[in-house]
Amino acid sequence: MxxxxxxxxxxxxxxxxxxxxxxxxxxxxxxxxxxxxxxxxxxxxxxxxxxxxxxxxxxxxxxxxxxxxxxxxxxxxxxxxxxxxxxxxxxxxxxxxxxxxxxxxxxxxxxxxxxxxxxxxxxxxxxxxxxxxxxxxxxxxxxxxxxxxxxxxxxxxxxxxxxxxxxxxxxxxxxxxxxxxxxxxxxxxxxxxxxxxxxxxxxxxxxxxxxxNLLVDFLDFINSPKHFYLARTMNITESLKDLHVMLKKVKDDDKREDLKNIVFAELLMQPVGDMNRYIRKIKKIVDSNKFFNNFIDEQTVIVEKVCDELEKFPKVTNKEIAKIRTNEEIKRDFKHSTEIFINKVDSDTTRSQPVKQVEKAYDSLDLIDTNIFKKISTEQKDDIQEKLDMINEIVSNIRRELNV
Known part of the structure; x- marks a missing residue:
């Protein structure tokens, strides 16, 4: 009407x-x-x-x-x-x-x-x-x-x-x-x-x-082409956003595809409760040139096991996802592998932190224009001298620790 x-x-x-x-x-x-x-x-x-x-x-x-x-x-x-x-x-x-x-x-x-x-x-x-x-x-x-x-x-x-x-x-x-x-x-x-x-x-x-397109690729990966409601019920919005950022940092096409499949497989298996926080931690590994390739190699083997599971279900819905997630062995493998590499990155970052801080301190001091000392007050000069004495004391302590 x-x-x-x-x-x-x-x-x-x-x-x-x-x-x-x-x-x-x-x-x-x-x-x-x-x-x-x-x-x-x-x-x-x-x-x-x-x-x-x-x-x-x-x-x-x-x-x-x-x-x-x-x-x-x-x-x-x-x-x-x-x-x-x-x-x-x-x-x-x-x-x-x-x-x-x-x-x-x-x-x-x-x-x-x-x-x-x-x-x-x-x-x-x-x-x-x-x-x-x-x-x-x-x-x-x-x-x-x-x-x-x-x-x-x-x-x-x-x-x-x-x-x-x-x-x-x-x-x-x-x-x-x-x-x-x-x-x-x-x-x-x-x-x-x-x-x-x-x-x-x-x-x-x-x-x-x-x-x-990442969303569509994920649903294709889990044998649920265009079953968009699954992505809503799985709450993967933040993880897709983080994956998008990670993929931008990977220049090699093969490694980028491997990383995408790793994240897709982890999202499907859900080895931990808070997957958004878990996937966010993987960004640290992607940022690490030292550990990224080994992470890809190790996790790709686990992804193959997930693909074997998916072959059992030509069509995947929430019911099949629940069955696939009962495979505790794959979930443990994913969680163990990811945690090991995250710990490696964190430890490496901790070890390299003093070097970065010393470099930053050096750069800051090197930027000082000493010609300006002629124009500042006596009080300001005294203040600078006091801070330099404190710096000398810190440097002496660091030198002593390095020689231990």
Whole structure:
């Protein structure tokens, strides 16, 4: 049904006698705001904020598209995704709407698809169910269809959801999935178009694309291609970020691929509880020219054992991951090997620390311009002399220890 014609005619859509400024295609314009009865609206399944939940549902139910013939059932499905993605944020928003009403105007298409305001719509559905009173969603209605204006609508959605009015951030994995879908998979948007829509630079988005590709590579490695929800449940966002930084430091292509597979295998096996902190420690080894190659050689042997385990499961889900992680031998091997190399790096750093500190002290003293002594006061000279005496005493102590 067209909300701007039939909706108004049956009084399911009521003019609110207010308007809101919106920028579409770089044109700023005031649009009228309407109060829309909830049963005339439906969620946007292309919302990047719940990308992993959508992906999981389609995989679990072996579908490519949602059936929109039963809007109520469809809305109930997406409603659960919105709720599960950030329960506390939803609760806070719902309490706020109960107290002072809907403050932020949403944006919908003329067929009822919500482009901005899915969370507010969810809160209003909850309130309507709790109170039994008909609720209305306040929104601008755009006379567009997603079939004919997909790029324009996606850019508008990104702009609105990343704008100053949006208080709740994306789950980082959902953000990467959205970038992968919009720029790499469907090529709906260019890097520049995406960057402009979210008020970031193309360079920043290119970094996010690299992380998104790492995410895809990880899922391929564990025999779960594009099962993005697994990355969300495994909480690997920070580890992927650290891996991205590590890979930038490795110049050899083969070593870079080996390092990537090592981190992927460790994330799959989860040898310790806090994997983000564990992976972060591996950065020390990568920074060490002295131990990095031996670390790669030793860990690659363990990665081969993980690959043998993965061969038992052509398709991997959370259930298979739990089974693979019961292999305590591989987990012990990973943890033992990593801890040994981290200790080696730490010990080497401790031994080399005095040399670095002496070099730093020398450089600091060498930078002093002695000509300035002619221009400073007697009091300042006395102060310098006192500090030099203290330095001489420290140097004498160091010399004595070196000769022991």
């Amino acid at each position: 067209d909300l701007l014609t039939k909706g108004i005619e049956i009084k399911a859509v009521i003019p609110n006698n207010t308007d809101k400024k919106l920028v579409i295609d770089n044109i700023s314009q005031n649009y009228p705001v309407y109060k829309i009865r909830l049963d005339q609206l439906y969620y946007n399944d292309q919302n990047d904020r719940i990308a992993t939940w959508i992906s999981q549902y389609k995989i679990d139910n072996n579908i490519n598209h949602f059936d929109l013939s039963d809007i109520e059932n469809y809305n109930n499905i997406i409603h659960d995704f919105i709720t599960s993605s950030n329960p506390q944020a939803l609760k806070n928003t719902q309490n706020n709407i109960k107290l002072i009403g809907q403050q932020e105007t949403g944006v919908v298409l003329s067929d009822g698809r919500i482009i901005d305001g899915n969370r507010r719509f969810t809160c209003l559905r909850n309130i309507e169910k709790e109170t039994g009173k008909t609720q209305y969603f306040e929104a601008i209605i755009l006379d567009h269809s997603i079939e004919n204006n997909a790029k324009q609508i996606k850019m508008l959605e990104l702009m609105l959801q990343h704008g100053v009015d949006e208080k709740i951030g994306y789950n980082p994995i959902d953000r990467l999935v959205g970038i992968y879908n919009d720029i790499i998979e469907t090529k709906l948007l260019t890097v520049e178009e995406y960057a402009n829509s979210v008020n970031q630079t193309p360079a920043e988005i290119k970094v996010e694309i690299e992380k998104a």
